[in-house]
Amino acid sequence: MSNTHFTLRLLNESIALKLPKFALIIILIICIMIVFMIVWSLNIGSFNLSFQSVYDTLKGTETDKAANNVVWLFRFPRTLAAILVGIMMALSGAALQNVTRNGLADPSLIGISQGAALAVVASIIVFPEIDINLRPWLALAGSLIVAATIQWLSFDDKASNSLKLILFGIGVSAFLSSITTAMLTYGDIYNASSALAWLAGSINATNWFDVKLLSIAVLILVPLLLILSRLMATLRLGEISAISLGVPIKFVKYALISLAVALAAIATSVVGPLGFVGLVAPHLARLLTRSNVAIHLILTALIGGLLVLVADFAGRALFAPLQIPAGIVTEIIGVPFLIFLLLSQRRKLNK
Amino acid sequence: MNKIILKTIAAIGFAAITSFSFAQASDMRQIKDDVGRDLQVPVSPTAIVALHDSMLTLPLIELGVLPVGSDGRTDKATGRNFIRAGKSLTGIDFDNSSIKYVSSDLEKIAAVKPDLIIISTGDQDILDKLQAIAPTFVIDYDKRTRIQIFEILAELSNTVAKLDTLKTRYNQQIQDIKNVIDTQNITVNVMQPSKGKILVWNSYFSLGKVLRDAGFKFPKIVNEIKPGERAQFSAEKLQELDADYIFVTYRTDRNHTPQNTVADFEDVIPNFCNYLKACRENQMLVMPREAASSNSFTALGLSAFTVLTHISGNPYKKLGK
Numbered sequence: 001m002s003n004t005h006f007t008l009r010l011l012n013e014s015i016a017l018k019l020p021k022f023a024l025i026i027i028l029i030i031c032i033m034i035v036f037m038i039v040w041s042l043n044i045g046s047f048n049l050s051f052q053s054v055y056d057t058l059k060g061t062e063t064d065k066a067a068n069n070v071v072w073l074f075r076f077p078r079t080l081a082a083i084l085v086g087i088m089m090a091l092s093g094a095a096l097q098n099v100t101r102n103g104l105a106d107p108s109l110i111g112i113s114q115g116a117a118l119a120v121v122a123s124i125i126v127f128p129e130i131d132i133n134l135r136p137w138l139a140l141a142g143s144l145i146v147a148a149t150i151q152w153l154s155f156d157d158k159a160s161n162s163l164k165l166i167l168f169g170i171g172v173s174a175f176l177s178s179i180t181t182a183m184l185t186y187g188d189i190y191n192a193s194s195a196l197a198w199l200a201g202s203i204n205a206t207n208w209f210d211v212k213l214l215s216i217a218v219l220i221l222v223p224l225l226l227i228l229s230r231l232m233a234t235l236r237l238g239e240i241s242a243i244s245l246g247v248p249i250k251f252v253k254y255a256l257i258s259l260a261v262a263l264a265a266i267a268t269s270v271v272g273p274l275g276f277v278g279l280v281a282p283h284l285a286r287l288l289t290r291s292n293v294a295i296h297l298i299l300t301a302l303i304g305g306l307l308v309l310v311a312d313f314a315g316r317a318l319f320a321p322l323q324i325p326a327g328i329v330t331e332i333i334g335v336p337f338l339i340f341l342l343l344s345q346r347r348k349l350n351k
Numbered sequence: 352m353n354k355i356i357l358k359t360i361a362a363i364g365f366a367a368i369t370s371f372s373f374a375q376a377s378d379m380r381q382i383k384d385d386v387g388r389d390l391q392v393p394v395s396p397t398a399i400v401a402l403h404d405s406m407l408t409l410p411l412i413e414l415g416v417l418p419v420g421s422d423g424r425t426d427k428a429t430g431r432n433f434i435r436a437g438k439s440l441t442g443i444d445f446d447n448s449s450i451k452y453v454s455s456d457l458e459k460i461a462a463v464k465p466d467l468i469i470i471s472t473g474d475q476d477i478l479d480k481l482q483a484i485a486p487t488f489v490i491d492y493d494k495r496t497r498i499q500i501f502e503i504l505a506e507l508s509n510t511v512a513k514l515d516t517l518k519t520r521y522n523q524q525i526q527d528i529k530n531v532i533d534t535q536n537i538t539v540n541v542m543q544p545s546k547g548k549i550l551v552w553n554s555y556f557s558l559g560k561v562l563r564d565a566g567f568k569f570p571k572i573v574n575e576i577k578p579g580e581r582a583q584f585s586a587e588k589l590q591e592l593d594a595d596y597i598f599v600t601y602r603t604d605r606n607h608t609p610q611n612t613v614a615d616f617e618d619v620i621p622n623f624c625n626y627l628k629a630c631r632e633n634q635m636l637v638m639p640r641e642a643a644s645s646n647s648f649t650a651l652g653l654s655a656f657t658v659l660t661h662i663s664g665n666p667y668k669k670l671g672k
Contacts, residue, residue: 204477
């Protein structure tokens with residue numbers, strides 16, 4: 001055991017992990033912050049409930065129907081959904097930044113938000129008779145179709161091409177956004193405002209079914225991403241180095257992009273487009289501590305969860321009863337961060 | 352013997368009172384909402400939440416029902432919440448009534464303990480949660496005319512008699528116009544300049560209804576717009592949009608004045624008045640948008656009065672002459 005690392009030995013030392021102490025401390029602090037935010041989020045809202053009343057409701061001894069509704073139907077599912085969505089968007093961004101080796105990559109780069117937006121806005125404005133319960137599935141289908149199209153366009157016979165992925169992503173996304181904008185401009189005013197509300201990315205409407213769906217997705221997709229973390233580490237060295245180390249580049253890239261698409265598409269289908277989480281969380285994780293890929297992914301996931309939880313809480317509590325969608329809050333945080341990132345990169349290049 | 356009779360009468364009285372109270376509290380009826388859901392709603396709801404100010408709350412106020420909670424607007428400069436056209440059309444707003452501003456905050460809605468919630472299809476994403484608070488009736492604006500929205504609101508709030516009175520007044524106002532104006536031979540149009548284009552509806556809400564019901568004619572290009580929808584035109588179409596009388600509006604809820612609308616027209620084309628005969632002949636009438644567009648019988652009345660007083664009795668220049 002060194003001063004900077006801690007070695008975790010499991011199953012009679014058949015698994016031994018060397019973990020950086022500082023990163024573990026940061027992870028612990030963020031976990032504590034998330035728990036604190038969960039408690040705060042369950043206790044604060046427009047409906048006045050004492051801490052004792054919330055505690056009784058969670059224990060099942062509170063008899064007031066309104067209190068039960070507020071805690072179990074409104075606050076609890078949206079709190080959990082915020083964390084899960086944050087984890088998924090953040091990891092999607094981390095995987096994309098790794099595979100494209102571009103620090104500005106995030107899920108909107110590969111058309112996920114735009115595909116979902118086009119599908120949902122079309123259903124609201126052009127086919128308003130479509131059942132609202134089909135919206136998440138339409139969003140998922142839209143995301144997957146567009147992401148698959150961009151991948152198909154950007155892959156050539158020889159190998160995957162990150163620059164082509166970015167360029168096709170920007171082009172296809174811009175094309176889809178223009179169609180969505182046209183529908184919003186010319187569509188019925190009430191339907192258009194309903195579509196705009198969805199586009200703002202809100203966790204307000206999430207329920208326990210959504211939490212289950214997101215939980216299942218996290219439980220399946222996150223371990224798969226962690227399994228790929230060693231290969232992701234070799235990708236950081238560049239494609240030639242990775243190939244010389246025997247890494248199946250094409251497979252890893254396909255797998256990472258597919259995981260990134262699945263994570264962001266499922267999250268977007270539930271809450272709508274949540275901008276900048278996928279961009280900000282991996283960078284914040286890197287700013288906080290330098291670590292191996294697996295630890296970085298865990299840290300990124302936790303920061304993503306905390307970020308969306310704070311954004312949702314701020315959006316519902318700061319200006320209550322006005323409900324600011326979490327997507328708007330994450331963008332308010334994300335845009336200055338993006339500018340900071342670009343300026344700091346320019347400074348590095350100038351040195 | 353007398354004691355027995357008195358006790359019996361008292362018992363019957365008590366039973367009658369309690370059963371009446373119970374019936375009052377529990378009187379529910381089944382109704383199908385606009386998205387096909389069968390709902391159990393109170394026969395006479397006492398605590399309604401309406402999640403759209405100008406489409407749902409205003410009509411309820413005019414029907415004599417003060418909702419316990421409503422969505423509304425926020426003045427960006429002061430942060431004040433208000434019901435659009437609430438004070439100008441009904442005299443009632445959040446700051447002088449018991450109506451609470453709930454926005455679409457589920458917790459605020461739960462806090463006012465409604466026994467009926469009325470929403471539009473635009474709020475369906477939170478329908479399950481609203482339904483957990485109270486029976487929630489969804490109104491589809493695409494399936495109902497504005498009068499039909501009034502009718503379902505009157506049915507839900509048990510105020511059909513009041514609606515009949517309002518309808519009678521409106522029908523008389525339309526008849527008053529027909530009595531003194533040869534509406535069949537006058538063309539009219541309602542335009543809204545916006546971002547360098549002209550928006551035209553078929554027809555423009557309350558004012559449009561008054562003009563149609565009174566029998567005025569509209570330009571062909573307007574009749575070609577699908578009923579209930581709007582179209583956007585460039586300045587090139589101004590002459591096709593021209594009519595004997597043109598109505599334009601300005602937003603009072605944003606402290607706009609008629610000058611804002613004139614400026615918006617100038618954005619469409621400089622010296623716009625040269626291209627519209629109605630404007631050149633001083634037959635372009637300006638009125639507050641809230642009175643022309645709100646879902647309100649007061650708005651219908653104001654529109655009817657504006658039409659009556661500005662068109663009747665005045666010699667006017669016919670388009671093309």
